[in-house]
Amino acid sequence: xxIRVCAYQSWDTTSISLTAGCDLFMRYVTRTSALEYEDFNSxxxxxxxxxxxxxxxxxxxxxxxxxxxxxxxxxxxxxLVHGFSIVVLEVLKTAAQNKKLFRVFCTEGRPDxxxxxxxxxxxxxxxxxxxxxxxxxxxTMDEVDMVFVGAxxxxxxxxxxxxxxxxxxxxxxxxxxKPVYVAAESYKFARLYPLDQKDMAPALRPIDFGVPIPSxxxxxxxxxxxxxxxxxxxxxTDLGVLTPSVVSDELIQLYLWS
Amino acid sequence: MDSRRASRxxxxxKIRQVGFFAPPPDRSFSGPPDPISTSTPNPATxxxxxxxxxxxxxxxxxxxGNSLPPVMIPPPRHSSDTTHRLVPxxxxxDTLSLTVGSNNNNNNINISSSPSGGFDLTxxxxxxxxxSGLTTVSVLKTLPPGFTETIVEKVGGSVExxxxxxxxxxxxxxxxxxxxRRALQEAQRAAKAAAKAEGSKLPATTSGAAASANVKxxxxxxxxxxxxxxxTVASSxxxxxxxxxEKDRKKDAPHPRMQYDDKSRVEKAKRRAVVKQTxxxxxxxxxxxxxxxxxxxxxxDLESKFFQLDPVHPVVYKVGLQYISGDISGGNARxxxxxxxxxxxxxxxxxxxxxxxxxxxxxxxxxYVSFLNECRPLSISMGNAIRFLKNRIAKLPLTLSExxxxxxxxxxxxxxxxxxxxxxxxxxxxxxxRGNFYFVVYSRVxxxxxxxxxxxxxxxxxxxxxxxxxxxxxxxxxxxxxxxxDPDAISKVPGREDINYLDGCTNSxxxxxxxxxxxxxxxxxxSMIVTDYxxxxxxxxxVIVREYCRDQVWI
Numbered sequence: 001x002x003i004r005v006c007a008y009q010s011w012d013t014t015s016i017s018l019t020a021g022c023d024l025f026m027r028y029v030t031r032t033s034a035l036e037y038e039d040f041n042s043x044x045x046x047x048x049x050x051x052x053x054x055x056x057x058x059x060x061x062x063x064x065x066x067x068x069x070x071x072x073x074x075x076x077x078x079x080l081v082h083g084f085s086i087v088v089l090e091v092l093k094t095a096a097q098n099k100k101l102f103r104v105f106c107t108e109g110r111p112d113x114x115x116x117x118x119x120x121x122x123x124x125x126x127x128x129x130x131x132x133x134x135x136x137x138x139x140t141m142d143e144v145d146m147v148f149v150g151a152x153x154x155x156x157x158x159x160x161x162x163x164x165x166x167x168x169x170x171x172x173x174x175x176x177x178k179p180v181y182v183a184a185e186s187y188k189f190a191r192l193y194p195l196d197q198k199d200m201a202p203a204l205r206p207i208d209f210g211v212p213i214p215s216x217x218x219x220x221x222x223x224x225x226x227x228x229x230x231x232x233x234x235x236x237t238d239l240g241v242l243t244p245s246v247v248s249d250e251l252i253q254l255y256l257w258s
Numbered sequence: 259m260d261s262r263r264a265s266r267x268x269x270x271x272k273i274r275q276v277g278f279f280a281p282p283p284d285r286s287f288s289g290p291p292d293p294i295s296t297s298t299p300n301p302a303t304x305x306x307x308x309x310x311x312x313x314x315x316x317x318x319x320x321x322x323g324n325s326l327p328p329v330m331i332p333p334p335r336h337s338s339d340t341t342h343r344l345v346p347x348x349x350x351x352d353t354l355s356l357t358v359g360s361n362n363n364n365n366n367i368n369i370s371s372s373p374s375g376g377f378d379l380t381x382x383x384x385x386x387x388x389x390s391g392l393t394t395v396s397v398l399k400t401l402p403p404g405f406t407e408t409i410v411e412k413v414g415g416s417v418e419x420x421x422x423x424x425x426x427x428x429x430x431x432x433x434x435x436x437x438x439r440r441a442l443q444e445a446q447r448a449a450k451a452a453a454k455a456e457g458s459k460l461p462a463t464t465s466g467a468a469a470s471a472n473v474k475x476x477x478x479x480x481x482x483x484x485x486x487x488x489x490t491v492a493s494s495x496x497x498x499x500x501x502x503x504e505k506d507r508k509k510d511a512p513h514p515r516m517q518y519d520d521k522s523r524v525e526k527a528k529r530r531a532v533v534k535q536t537x538x539x540x541x542x543x544x545x546x547x548x549x550x551x552x553x554x555x556x557x558x559d560l561e562s563k564f565f566q567l568d569p570v571h572p573v574v575y576k577v578g579l580q581y582i583s584g585d586i587s588g589g590n591a592r593x594x595x596x597x598x599x600x601x602x603x604x605x606x607x608x609x610x611x612x613x614x615x616x617x618x619x620x621x622x623x624x625x626y627v628s629f630l631n632e633c634r635p636l637s638i639s640m641g642n643a644i645r646f647l648k649n650r651i652a653k654l655p656l657t658l659s660e661x662x663x664x665x666x667x668x669x670x671x672x673x674x675x676x677x678x679x680x681x682x683x684x685x686x687x688x689x690x691x692r693g694n695f696y697f698v699v700y701s702r703v704x705x706x707x708x709x710x711x712x713x714x715x716x717x718x719x720x721x722x723x724x725x726x727x728x729x730x731x732x733x734x735x736x737x738x739x740x741x742x743x744d745p746d747a748i749s750k751v752p753g754r755e756d757i758n759y760l761d762g763c764t765n766s767x768x769x770x771x772x773x774x775x776x777x778x779x780x781x782x783x784x785s786m787i788v789t790d791y792x793x794x795x796x797x798x799x800x801v802i803v804r805e806y807c808r809d810q811v812w813i
Contacts, residue, residue, distance in 0.1 A: 157786070157795040193793040195718040195785055229795075245797035252791065252801055 061238035084114035085150025103128040151184040158229030158244025170231040179233040578633035709783035718785035
């Protein structure tokens with residue numbers, strides 16, 4: 001089982017949430033007295049049982065996060081969303097189901113077109129959506145009440161690693177005193193500590209500009225960015241509503257006492 | 259009794275905990291982290307308070323088990339104290355070790371405690387170990403007279419602070435001669451008059467003075483009569499409704515550590531000191547609350563006393579001398595040297611009859627610690643190491659034989675040194691670390707400047723530090739607690755002899771040289787701390803302090 005987990009990790013070495021998730025999965029599953037059982041079969045079935053429970057827990061996590069964030073979505077608010085995160089979508093879905101009146105600004109999310117996908121989904125929920133190009137964030141920040149993003153990974157300092165563009169939005173929001181909320185499950189907590197953007201393993205991906213680019217022109221192809229904790233207001237996780245500094249507390253307890 | 263003892267230690271301003279310590283979150287409802295943080299209960303610590311006097315301070319640090327609110331006004335402790343005070347001279351004279359001096363040394367530190375926070379706990383512990391302190395009456399005949407004086411005065415001082423005097427009263431009145439009784443009465447009368455005349459501060463000093471007046475017949479019964487003296491003095495005060503001065507000061511004092519600008523306390527500390535501190539010349543006014551730097555003049559003096567000082571083990575003495583001369587410097591080196599010296603001392607230690615290993619050994623360690631503190635103020639790491647050692651001593655199962663206990667302790671110390679210091683010592687920058695919500699890096703002077711500039715230029719600042727140096731003490735700036743170094747050191751530039759503008763300026767009235775050894779760097783300038791637990795953000799220092807001290811696990 002350990003081998004298979006390692007296989008998952010090596011499949012996409014750039015995915016932080018996968019790494020973190022696998023790590024935590026291993027810890028969760030092996031942290032049981034089942035391994036002391038004499039009978040191999042019973043130990044194995046116990047491990048499988050815990051593994052399945054882990055899967056349930058992560059989907060339950062999204063529901064918990066959605067529930068916790070309902071309080072911050074008030075009547076008539078405007079939410080700016082960046083990237084396509086299932087957790088954030090769940091949050092907005094729950095709010096819509098609770099008959100709250102709010103509207104959503106979606107950034108386009110080039111080149112992944114995350115904004116287009118998200119606006120599709122939200123339109124199905126009858127939530128008023130407005131699409132912006134990525135550069136229009138500062139222009140509309142005055143009208144925005146809060147920013148909601150997901151996270152690929154939550155690092156020890158309390159910062160997050162997310163799709164390219166998140167840091168800019170957080171910076172603008174911070175300078176205009178708008179809260180930035182992050183919705184992330186606890187298995188995304190990783191034991192990384194980047195001090196600046198270069199500290200992370202680069203995740204490069206091809207970008208299509210639609211027109212041919214001369215070969216002498218370099219293209220910045222990084223797919224993700226680190227947002228430091230001072231620009232984040234709160235993290236909604238299945239462990240509760242946390243401030244960025246508590247993330248390290250959780251990680252210490254998680255990794256120290258097992 | 260236990261609750262009172264616990265309440266006293268909680269309310270003691272030296273180790274007051276302000277703020278909330280929530281129990282670890284109950285994660286039963288979700289998540290991968292669920293199996294991990296079951297809040298391990300700390301009834302163990304509070305119940306062992308009954309058995310071992312050294313655990314109440316530990317229970318203060320493990321807040322989950324502490325049922326008392328963080329800041330508490332202590333209830334007046336009249337009843338038990340008066341009963342104890344009225345019992346004269348509760349001494350047992352069946353042992354011949356010199357821990358009287360040692361324990362009292364430590365009690366003095368209780369009044370005027372050392373700069374390091376960790377040591378405060380040891381002080382508190384010592385004072386709640388009355389039995390060993392009072393029950394060992396030294397054979398003073400063998401000591402040089404000068405030393406007798408200090409011991410006797412210490413005894414006088416100690417009784418003031420004893421909260422719970424043991425009820426094992428074998429009144430020694432029948433053994434005191436008439437002359438001594440007369441002297442005793444005179445002393446009492448003088449003390450009473452002094453108390454009425456000059457208020458609460460003086461009875462300690464007058465009892466000390468009375469004690470010194472009675473020094474000449476240096477017999478084993480001396481301490482008993484001194485105890486009588488101060489006991490009755492204290493009891494008379496009690497009747498008057500005043501508390502003994504040290505207790506008042508302890509409770510009301512905003513400064514938990516020895517304030518060197520408080521004349522009476524300095525006097526008292528001087529009288530008790532083994533290491534004679536010379537008067538510093540030309541002290542800077544703002545920094546008079548710090549221990550002043552004494553040029554290493556006492557080195558030859560102490561060297562000559564090497565073979566005369568029974569209470570201090572030779573190895574500990576040697577380490578102290580090395581501190582003074584600067585041969586050993588640096589937090590880790592000092593800590594390792596100290597622990598190894600303690601290992602030696604434990605090896606040579608033999609339990610006196612009718613005493614428990616834990617109490618007596620703890621008292622001995624206290625005496626060594628106070629001696630080392632006089633040589634050079636303890637660092638944070640040393641405070642933590644001492645706390646660890648005392649914790650281990652306290653946890654020795656009572657059924658162990660003496661040699662087993664010694665071997666056990668020695669291996670513990672060895673393990674501590676290896677794990678905590680050497681292994682974590684792969685990288686060392688900071689001297690010591692103190693943590694609270696406003697956390698601060700306390701290291702060699704100059705660090706704060708560098709960190710501030712680096713922060714401005716967006717250069718990350720990393721601090722490398724072993725976790726055992728983390729401390730829950732709060733320090734807002736570099737002035738409230740520090741060490742002073744040799745002022746002449748800053749007037750010379752090494753390697754450039756021609757820069758001598760400041761030669762001979764130490765005696766001028768308008769110029770005072772100040773050489774601080776440590777400074778405090780605020781947490782905003784620190785990007786990350788590297789510890790043996792991994793990389794943590796500065797905001798997580800209280801978490802590590804909390805985890806580290808929980809259950810005395812000392813992982």
